[in-house]
Amino acid sequence: MTSEHDVPADVLERFSFYARESSALTILFHSRVAEQMGLSPTDEKCLDLAMRSDGPITAGRIAELSGLSTGAVTGVIDRLEKAGYVRRVRDPHDRRKVLVEVTLVDDRFGHLFTGAQETLREVLSLFTPDERDVLERYNKTMIETFRRRVIEA
Incomplete structure (x- = not known):
């Protein structure tokens, strides 16, 4: 039994091609941006996630949004902090928590x-x-x- 919303194989193939092509171009674009910023593409995208948050963000939230492990995110934050893009700050509501604050304001x-x-x-x-x-x-x-x-x- 088929429905009007079933996706024919040729349509799925076309849209798969568009998605792969768009993804490849997006990766190339962000690789160039990251290079000009002195970052890896992963670090640049994690910085982007932090910049789009409503304020300081936890490393755990960056891990959730990026799909990276918390250990990998710790390394990303270390590199971003060393490059001067972020800093670690204490959560004013829970001093046990550490937040990542973007320092790049210009x-x-x-x-x-x-x-x-x-x-x-x-x-x-x-x-x-x-x-x-x-x-x-x-x-x-x-x-x-x-x-x-x-x-x-």
Whole structure:
């Protein structure tokens, strides 16, 4: 029994190709950004996670969001701290906890993302607002599902 939402093999193959190609380009882009920042790609992405949090973040939360082990995240934080991007601070509500606080407050690296922002603007301008709503729904669902699968792995 099939439903109207079943995904034909050819559609799955096409979208798998798009996902792999997008992933490869994203990795290459962030590898270049990381290199210009003097970081590894993993360190740059963990810094990005910390920068997108609402404030200081625990190492455990970085591990959850990144899918890395807590031991690997400790090494990432050590390197980010040594490079001056973050510092460890005590949690003001629980002095036993250590938080990671981003210290990079200037916009030294904003220019590295200008091209990506312009690409996004250019591509989104090709779609109607209703089409962008569908794209947004697809992206949110893909991110949530993929994050869950990566974290559970």
